[in-house]
Amino acid sequence: MNTDSDIAGPPEAASSPLVACHDCGSLHRLGVIRAGEAAVCRRCGSSLAVAHHNSIERSLALHIAAAALFITANTLPFMTFELEGRQLTTRLWEGAVALTNAGMWPLGFLVMMVGTIVPGLKIAIATAVLGALRFGHRGRWIATGLRWMMILRPWSMIEVFLLGVIVGYVKLIELARLELHAGLWSLALLIPVLTAAEFILNRHEAWNMLQPQRRAGDGDGDGVDAGRLVACHDCGQLNEDATGHGACSRCGSALHRRKADSIASTWALVVAAVVLYIPANVFPVMRVVSFGSGEPDTILSGVITLVEHGMVPIALLVLFASILVPVLKLATLAYLLISVQFGARRSTRDRTRLYRIIEVIGPWSMVDVFMIAILAALVDLGQIATIEPGPGALAFASVVILTMFAAMRFDPRLMWDAEDLGENDRV
16 A cells, blocks of 8 residues: 655655645655555545556446446336235336326436436446547547546435335335346346446546646656645646636646635535424325325334334334434534634544545435335325325435535535645645
């Protein structure tokens, strides 16, 4: 593992690639990173670069396989629900349609976007970009594609969708006969293939094929003046820009030393999420109607019902993902914001770890929303049995989206600005 973060160094290091840590802004000279190794920031522990053998070729092959699985997952039958002699077969995308038909078109639109459209678009873009790089094509459209791969990544929630399907399956298996079809098995195979494609892809290698990363000797002599450099938030290239408001020379993204109005906008999103969290837990998220009668379910009552039916592991999963995770995300964001505003200088590395955690867990709270979508599509047998989404589901989905936006708007480098780090080792 390479962790070289010294900016001053011997003359032979003057031509080493320079990278800035995404989370703390520290400048690093990267040495040679062999396949299977990674470079991490000495200051905050964030990943700087990861090397894999034949990264572009292997990731391209996996994305092609993912594209085939994605098509079959969305076109082949997904699951059949049978009760009282009547049955209904559904496909992956029909959960979003069921929500729309029930009058919840904003929720249906969201589920369609993050569960079908965005994952498909992301796979298509990655396949086109990696194919172009593999066969030697270079162009600004490739840089745009690489940027969009990063932008779409947190909004591609197909693995969370699968978890929602599993929870829905467990809730229904004791009530009716369920038959699993090829569409579901394709989705189950798609998740590990797509995860492997993401893991193997070396984005630094891809960006370097378009334009090499800035090196320590590029106009800097033997030293590095961090005050003249601005790190691109999208591709990581270091640009000379005294104003910090120009455009990246490699990908064309707008440059900024720090995210504009990061504190104010993050606070606004956190407060909005807190306000919506109340109706999300008070109002019903769905209503199960059987032979003309039924009772509404809130998130908490759904957890209690799972416990009463002996499904304790699933109940704990829903409790954690749908109740505890949103609260932890909101509390953590508020803590990070307050620490920045009061200029806290202790435990900065630990606070950075907390930020990375809430970035990763952000989409997983959508599991309840996806579960409701698949149940609404499956259980639609008229007077015999119907599951209707409730207003609490829309409020809860809004909480999840707002907290994700809040984490994106927060700039973790602000936590490190309170540290006395000198002028020549951060951008």
